[in-house]
């Protein structure tokens with residue numbers, strides 16, 4: 001079954017074609033970073049306009065790469081939410097219209113579920129059940145994934161998401177948006193012993209997170225010491241260490257609580273090298289297998305939508321002609337879908 005996937009929930013226009021026999025046949029991502037960088041963050045109206053410009057040309061390119069034409073597509077999946085409402089509307093309208101024109105089933109997909117499932121496209125995917133740490137620009141969550149479609153939320157952030165904390169701290173350090181990758185590069189030349197940032201909420205029981213205090217800590221440090229390049233690098237390093245340690249401590253606690261032996265890390269911050277190395281290093285020795293999607297599938301992409309779309313369309317799920325996108329949409333609501 002050839003499924004076209006369309007992702008337009010935020011500032012990446014992404015499309016892909018997945019087939020159960022041949023796997024991923026094509027995938028393309030157009031990043032709008034250059035459009036938004038001068039504003040220091042995503043401007044929703046500009047995001048929608050760019051999705052309008054880019055989605056159809058990307059679909060044409062994906063079809064041509066896969067040596068297919070529209071008549072070969074047997075299902076269309078698009079991101080239905082959560083995300084920016086105007087941006088979601090573009091992908092949903094294009095996806096729904098193509099589905100109608102091609103007379104194939106069409107389905108709106110949950111953005112977070114697609115982040116969770118993309119790891120299944122790797123060569124050594126985890127078996128269910130597993131624990132997932134989802135760390136992106138908008139979300140920080142620990143989820144017990146019993147099986148496909150059956151999720152239990154164990155903990156989430158009470159304020160900023162991890163990616164958001166990376167981006168805000170990076171902005172403070174004078175790095176361009178989105179600052180997560182740039183902060184990670186700056187941290188490489190930092191002295192890990194100069195500053196010690198707190199590990200928020202680790203002495204509280206439970207699995208929730210809070211990252212807004214770290215950003216304030218970084219700001220105070222920056223005001224006092226951040227005049228030169230080395231101080232900026234040292235702050236970046238201390239911030240990154242605090243985030244990574246906090247995530248490690250909470251993952252370890254969640255693994256003990258659930259008795260799960262497999263951890264999957266997904267979402268944009270899952271591309272962070274220090275996080276990948278430290279989780280691998282500390283958890284593998286405790287008998288836990290750790291799985292990551294390839295870095296390009298940690299950030300938003302079309303492959304995750306095409307694959308998750310395939311899984312649900314193959315079960316016979318399909319939306320009506322009405323287009324219904326959701327800016328907010330809890331993952332647990334999928335259980336009652």
Ligand code: KG4
Nearest residue numbers: 136137138163178180181268269272299300
């Ligand atoms: O999953 P994603 O592409 O979009 C959302 O759904 O939010 O995640 C984007 C977030 C941004 O905050 C970005 O700064 C962060 O992921 N990010 C990173 C790295 N690469 C992306 N944060 C830290 N280190 C990285 N290497």
Ligand code: ZN
Nearest residue numbers: 115136299300
């Ligand atoms: Zn995302």
